[in-house]
Amino acid sequence: MEDSKVGLTTEILTFVHGLKYEQIPENIQLELKRCLLDGIGVILSGVHSSCSQIIRSFIQENTNRGACSILGTNINVPAALAALANGVAGHAEDFDDTQLSTAPDRIYGLLTHPTTPALAATLAVAEEVNATGKEFLTAFCAGFEVECKIADAINPNHYVKGNHSTGTIGIFAAATGAAKLLGLTEQETANAIGIAASKSAGIRANFGTMTKPYHAGAAAENGVISAKLAQLGYIADPNAMDGPWGFFQVKGGDCDHDRLLGKLGNPYTLEHPGVSVKPYPCGSLSHPSMDALLDLINEHDIKPEEVDNVQLRAGNNILFPLRYTNPQNELEAKFSLQFCLAILLLRRQAGLKEFKDEVVRDPKVCEMMTRIHTYHDQDIESQGSTRMLSIVKVQMNNGETFQKEASTSRGQPDRPMTRAELEDKFISCAEGVLDRSESEKAIQAISEVDKLNNISGIVSKVTIAN
Amino acid sequence: MEDSKVGLTTEILTFVHGLKYEQIPENIQLELKRCLLDGIGVILSGVHSSCSQIIRSFIQENTNRGACSILGTNINVPAALAALANGVAGHAEDFDDTQLSTAPDRIYGLLTHPTTPALAATLAVAEEVNATGKEFLTAFCAGFEVECKIADAINPNHYVKGNHSTGTIGIFAAATGAAKLLGLTEQETANAIGIAASKSAGIRANFGTMTKPYHAGAAAENGVISAKLAQLGYIADPNAMDGPWGFFQVKGGDCDHDRLLGKLGNPYTLEHPGVSVKPYPCGSLSHPSMDALLDLINEHDIKPEEVDNVQLRAGNNILFPLRYTNPQNELEAKFSLQFCLAILLLRRQAGLKEFKDEVVRDPKVCEMMTRIHTYHDQDIESQGSTRMLSIVKVQMNNGETFQKEASTSRGQPDRPMTRAELEDKFISCAEGVLDRSESEKAIQAISEVDKLNNISGIVSKVTIAN
Incomplete structure (x- = not known):
């Protein structure tokens, strides 16, 4: 067994537990809203895909109603299952955003789609706990940043050898974002991270099938489950990311500690290297x-x-x-x-x-x-x-x-989409669910999410009334 | 990317799909009943553990009632969640059986606990579909055998590097056993295996915590989910075990094809090298x-x-x-x-x-x-x-x-527990749930499971009446 430094779990939980909305720089707040607009649009674009329809059938056969919305529908289910449905829809069209790489050897950074698992999980839990817009944005930010920095720190072999990082690492966005919204203690947050480390899954053999978007949805679902079990007192190893049998060693064979320790929010991945928004629903x-x-x-x-x-x-x-x-x-x-x-x-x-x-x-x-x-x-x-x-x-x-x-395209950080292009993409994505004026109202609500006393101010605009 | 032979998924689905009760040799039928008696007893021993109680709280907060029993209680939930609860209880006391190794380098074989995920999943689904005793035993046998042969075939690095095989491989017992009971077509069974390959999870960093038994429960739950999604038409790669990004490569770095191809039921692992039943609830x-x-x-x-x-x-x-x-x-x-x-x-x-x-x-x-x-x-x-x-x-x-x-102990194949020892263990395990005469009735029912027209003949004897 190789020796390994410890402290990775602690680093993550300390950042997540301590993050306050006021600490998030204004440019990052703007980027988060951009991800939110694009992410919700992309979820709506996937609502009618076959994989989304099957997932909803399965969910409805296996649960009663709950507090959380499956976007684009009038179905309400418990948070974990709303996270599942919205996560699958968000990745169904291969239209969600992409994390960039910080260095040439970090190819996998390029290939993680960070918004979907973070958004699907935190939006569902925010609805359950009646979070304000700022509380939601803070949790979304925490999860998003944890996910991107884990993807940056794990040995790239993780992706090269066949793990699908949007699933395997997306779960940590969901677990930590949900932990934040549920108000978990530091110890409970450590347990949530530890449980998530044992639920991380998704292999690339299933690329090109319905099971690829399922990875993103299952990551969102399982992160929420991890946080909820921790809230109920479920125990995991407090250092499950660390050591010879920990997440980084088992899943990547290694971790570049310098890309995680001291790097959460410093700078935010949304600032550097940034995230690219897809102009086309394809590779x-x-x-x-x-x-x-x-x-x-x-x-x-x-x-x-x-x-x-x-x-x-x-x-x-x-x-x-x-x-x-x-x-x-x-x-x-x-x-x-x-x-x-x-x-x-x-x-x-x-x-x-x-x-x-x-x-x-x-x-x-x-x-x-x-x-x-x-x-x-x-x-x-x-x-x-x-x-x-x-x-x-x-x-x-x-x-x-x-x-x-x-060598670059619209949507990349060096050539960001204009506001009009972003809104056009949203309207086009939402077409199967919302008419143009409904989309415009949703866009307006999303742009003012930080002023909302209740996240339902957004959710109600992207669901269908009963 | 390394080259890799294909056909592993096909081999598994052909065995599972084709297996008929009449093909199972009589000595294997007897061994299956022994595993069933020990497995149900061990589940009952874990019902009152903290981890089981938390899992039941979580389940009851997130679902409505269903057709399937959480053993030792009067709670009925959908199949996947009954599989979860019973799987966690079955591994909670470190009292469930252990697969032996076929060769000195196959140390991990020694460390997979095969009955719990296979039993928790198939018992729940059998109850849902009102299976006969023989239908249940056939599915239990199929799942159990698939699990043991995968554990035997995967590169031992799978365990050595930190995967918990009872979780990561137990899911295939659950997926294939559930597929068998649900009557999936060959193609649907291949999809169930492919989905399961993307849900396989569990790392050894969490040994010594509640998350270790959770691995066994989640394997049972996720195997059932994989089969049910496949039944609803969900698609995965038809060869998700194979190739450079497939299960064996991603999770073990390798597979010894000769330990899987042609080896399912030939001989059954229950015959050689056998499974050992624990006399004590500890390592x-x-x-x-x-x-x-x-x-x-x-x-x-x-x-x-x-x-x-x-x-x-x-x-x-x-x-x-x-x-x-x-x-x-x-x-x-x-x-x-x-x-x-x-x-x-x-x-x-x-x-x-x-x-x-x-x-x-x-x-x-x-x-x-x-x-x-x-x-x-x-x-x-x-x-x-x-x-x-x-x-x-x-x-x-x-x-x-x-x-x-x-160098050996009671319960190992070379020194099997006597019938009296097995029954004593069951009675002791069930003590928190059943009195002695109730336990004796359960033992009797389990010993005649193959004669039952409905698996409820067993389940009703190990649950608490409403």
């Missing part, structure tokens, strides 16, 4: 290329019938994960450069309405996909696996060519 | 030494006041895990040779009544513990870490000495 690695093509289309008013072909050059860091050259359904299309670029040429947008099985199989779309060619570029490859660069070249029928390099 | 590594001392006490009618001291010699494989030389409470006493041997000298028994905080702190017991000395024995150590040998020597005040070597 984030395709987004820079998509934005570059959309820019070319708009700048040159490119019409689909004028295009001979599109050539995309990139390294294997992009080409390998986005591997469906001939996608057959919506889930494959989310990881297909052929689809993502073809649909932009045809519709100048790639939103929820485009990522549908019937669109993917539309003969016009299939024909256009045959004109999208991807090439492995050795020059780009040689810049290293952490350089997310692609070059998009449009070859027109008339011989003209337009070309653009892409 | 199994102390049992041989305890039995050896008890034999000496009985053979020579040793009275506590005549004993000067006891010397126990062993290797670190025994001394290291049983590390509490001066235990302060019941949980530490369960892993203390000083307590386990002292209490036998004082009471000639070490049952549920002895493993109590007040007994551990009794001045007479504390005084006797100071006379128990443990020594590391280099000769024993040199025989290898898989040789579980100890030498117990009693030094009498009058100068006489009595000595015995111990």
